[in-house]
Amino acid sequence: MGLFRAATGVSLASSAAALESLGPDFRFRTSFLVKKEERGRRALSTLVWRGDGDPSISGRDRSGLFEVFELWGASFTALGVESVRRLVLDGRAFEGPAVPPAWPPGELSYWYAAETSAIAFNDACVDLRFQPGAKAGHKARIELTPDFGYVRAVNRAATAPPGARFTLDYRREPGANRVEFFGSIAAADPARTDYVAVHDPALYAAHTLKEVWRTKGPRVSRILPWEKSGLQDDALVEVFAWRSEPLARLLKVVNTNSQNFYAEQILKALGRRLEGRGSFEGGLAVVRRFLAAAGLTDAEHHLVDGSGLAEEDRLTARGAAKVLAAMKGSDAYADSLAIPGVDRAVRDRMRGEPLSPKMRLKSGTVKGARNLAGYLSSRGGRRYAFVVLVNAPALDRAAVDADTDRLVIAAANGLP
Numbered sequence: 139m140g141l142f143r144a145a146t147g148v149s150l151a152s153s154a155a156a157l158e159s160l161g162p163d164f165r166f167r168t169s170f171l172v173k174k175e176e177r178g179r180r181a182l183s184t185l186v187w188r189g190d191g192d193p194s195i196s197g198r199d200r201s202g203l204f205e206v207f208e209l210w211g212a213s214f215t216a217l218g219v220e221s222v223r224r225l226v227l228d229g230r231a232f233e234g235p236a237v238p239p240a241w242p243p244g245e246l247s248y249w250y251a252a253e254t255s256a257i258a259f260n261d262a263c264v265d266l267r268f269q270p271g272a273k274a275g276h277k278a279r280i281e282l283t284p285d286f287g288y289v290r291a292v293n294r295a296a297t298a299p300p301g302a303r304f305t306l307d308y309r310r311e312p313g314a315n316r317v318e319f320f321g322s323i324a325a326a327d328p329a330r331t332d333y334v335a336v337h338d339p340a341l342y343a344a345h346t347l348k349e350v351w352r353t354k355g356p357r358v359s360r361i362l363p364w365e366k367s368g369l370q371d372d373a374l375v376e377v378f379a380w381r382s383e384p385l386a387r388l389l390k391v392v393n394t395n396s397q398n399f400y401a402e403q404i405l406k407a408l409g410r411r412l413e414g415r416g417s418f419e420g421g422l423a424v425v426r427r428f429l430a431a432a433g434l435t436d437a438e439h440h441l442v443d444g445s446g447l448a449e450e451d452r453l454t455a456r457g458a459a460k461v462l463a464a465m466k467g468s469d470a471y472a473d474s475l476a477i478p479g480v481d482r483a484v485r486d487r488m489r490g491e492p493l494s495p496k497m498r499l500k501s502g503t504v505k506g507a508r509n510l511a512g513y514l515s516s517r518g519g520r521r522y523a524f525v526v527l528v529n530a531p532a533l534d535r536a537a538v539d540a541d542t543d544r545l546v547i548a549a550a551n552g553l554p
Contacts, residue, residue, distance in 0.1 A: 140454065141440060142527040146502030146509040147458035148446030149401050151439070152421070153389045153474060154465045155428035156404050159412055162386035162470040166192035166407065168257075170210075171374040180220045182356075184367070186374060187344065188228040189257030191416065192382045193403035195343070196260045198391070203260065203283065204350045206380070211355020213378055221357045225348065227340045228364040229256035232406050232416040236339075240448035247310040247317070249333035251447060252399045254406055256416070259343035261399045263333040264289050268306050270325045271297040278306060278323050286349040288342050289315045289334065298322035304330070313337055386470040393474040393500050394481045398445035405444030418443060429457070432464035446502060455525040458511055462523035466513070472498045475512050488543050493517065493550045506531055508538045514546055516553040524549060 156164075171186040172179075197203035236253035237246060245251045252262035267281040278295035295306050305321035315337050323330070336342045341361065348358040382388065385404070392400045402418070409420020422441055429439055438457035442448045465471040475498035478488040483501050488494035496515035503509070511525040526542045 141452035142529050143507040144453035144527055145446030145504045146500050146511045147453040148441055148451050149392055150500055151461050152405050152425050152444035153392050154461050155425040156408050157471055158428055159424055160385055164385040166190045166382040168192050168380040169376050170378040171376050174375045177375055180218055182222045184224045185222045186226045186228050190231055191256050191403050191407045193400040194382050207347045207350040208354045211351045214356050219356045223359045225344055225358045225361045226364055226367045227257055227344055229340050231256040238418055238443040238448055240442045240450050249335055250398045252335035253339050254402045255339035257340035257343050259346055262339035263335050266332040267329055268323055269329045270323045270327050274299045274325045280319050284346050288345045289317055292318045295319040296322045298324045300325050389474040394476045398447055401445040433460050455527050458525040459523050475500050491547055508533050508535050510542050514550045516550055518554045
C-alpha cells in the first residue's frame with residue numbers, strides 16, 4: 139500500500155502514543171517560584187513562571203479569556219503579594235525550533251501553525267473579529283482580543299459593495315508581531331472570526347498576564363527570560379502551582395477540533411518525559427516506538443510532526459488502521475474522537491443515520507488531502523476501525539465527504 143498525506147492519521151498516532159505513554163490522567167503542571175529569602179514578602183524582586191507546556195491556559199470551556207490569569211492573581215493576592223519587580227519566564231522544558239522546519243512558511247500566521255512554547259496562552263493566538271465599515275469604500279473594522287499592544291495591526295482591508303466575495307486575509311511578519319490585513323469584506327456582511335498566531339508565545343502570555351494583573355493581581359514591573367535572569371534553581375522555592383485538566387480531556391481538543399497547537403505541545407511533552415528532550419524529535423522517537431509496538435513497519439509511516447500539517451508527513455491507510463486497532467480497548471481514546479452530527483468538525487456529516495451516533499471520527503484536511511478515520515459500529519454492535527485517505531492535487535471537498543460518508547455508512551450497515 140502507498141504512503142498518503144494523512145493529517146488524520148498523524149494526530150491519531152501521536153495522541154495514541156501519548157495516552158499509552160503518559161496515561162489518561164496525566165496533567166501539565168505550571169509552577170511559580172520565588173527566592174527562598176523572599177518567601178512571604180509583599181514585594182518580590184523576582185517571580186519565576188516555570189512552564190511545563192500546558193496548551194490549555196486559555197478561555198476554552200471557561201467563563202472568560204482571562205479567567206486563569208485572574209485566578210492566579212487572586213491566589214497571589216491571598217498570599218499577600220502586592221508587587222513583582224521581575225517576572226522571569228522559565229521555558230526550558232521545551233527545546234527549539236518553535237515550529238517543525240517542514241511546516242509551510244507561508245502559513246505560519248494562521249492558528250493551525252502556531253508556535254510551540256513551554257509557556258503559552260490562548261493557543262498562542264490573538265483572536266480576530268472582522269466587520270465591514272459603515273459603507274463600501276471605508277476601511278474594514280479589525281478587532282483584536284486581547285488588545286494590549288503585543289500585536290501591531292496594520293489595516294489595509296476595505297469594505298466592498300454588498301454581495302462581494304469575502305477576501306479579507308492577513309500576514310504576520312516572520313519573527314515579529316506586526317500583522318498586515320488586506321482584502322475586503324462586503325458591506326452588511328455579518329462579522330467573521332479568525333485567529334492570528336503570535337511570535338514568542340511565552341512573552342505574549344507574560345505581557346497579557348501583566349496587563350490582567352494591573353487590576354486583578356500583583357503589579358509586575360519587568361519581564362525577562364530565564365537566560366537573562368542570572369538565577370540558579372537551588373536558590374528558588376515553589377509558592378504556587380497550577381495543573382491542567384487530564385490528558386484525556388486535552389486530547390479531545392486535538393481529535394475533535396483538529397487543534398494542531400495542542401498536538402504539538404503534547405508531542406514535545408512526550409519527548410521531555412520519556413526521552414529527556416522537549417523537542418519534536420524527542421516526541422517522535424516515542425511515537426515511532428509506539429507504532430512499532432502496534433505492528434507498523436518503517437515502510438508504513440514517515441512522520442515529522444504531531445499533527446500532520448507538514449508536507450512530508452506520510453502514512454498508509456493500513457498503518458492508520460493498525461493504530462486504531464491497537465487502541466480499540468481505550469475508552470479515553472475513542473472518547474477523544476468526534477461524534478458525527480454533534481461535534482464541530484463533523485457536525486454536518488451523516489446526520490440522521492441510525493448508526494452514526496455510535497461512530498467516533500477524526501477528520502483531516504491539508505493541501506491535497508481530505509481524510510476520515512475512526513470507529514464505526516455495525517448493526518450487530520461490533521466496533522470496527524476504518525480509514526479513508528483521499529489524496530489529489532485538486533479536491534472537491536464536499537463531494538469527497540459525501541462519498542466517504544456513503545462508504546462508511548454502507549460498511550456499518552453491511553458488516554456483521
